[in-house]
Amino acid sequence: MKKRIMIDLDDVIVDQSGWIKVINDYLNSNHTIDDVKGYYIQDLVPEEKMNEYTKYFITQNIYDYCNLNKNCYEVLKELNEVYDVYICSAYVYKDDVSFSAKFLEHKFNFLYKNLPFLDPKKFIFSDDKKVIECDIKIDDKIDNLENANTKILFTCYHNKKISDEKLEENDVIRVYSWDDIKKILL
């Protein structure tokens, strides 16, 4: 039996360019990902503009502007030959929960169109990834790696500062790229 591997979409398969573009279009700004201080990219929007921004955001599809991370396509394709690959993505949009079904549609369509070798029956949409048990998990959020034998943290803007000690304590391996994933899993 093939080993089961669960891979996150945002900040692992794709980069943050969609989020940043929509914010910059709205604010008429030139923010980059380095300006983001916490986890939520939309915190770049001043609080007094947040309601109006959310109304704008739900008319957009960030996945029209997201890029696949470097070598993701090739490595994922190879992984898919060796492992039972599931993609798991959270889809509840916290600033307007009623947008979530549409958000899920955008995510599904992005995966379906851009990674055609993946089995859409193995797309999972859930904000609670802990309940899913897998041999291997790859995510940019440490909590989402629970319930896996091999836990792989994909480095991105919000998790850079997590110490090696903390990663070791939680049995987590840090990777910086899809080439690192290839080295570990293939």
Ligand SMILES: [Mg+2]
């Ligand atoms: Mg993510």
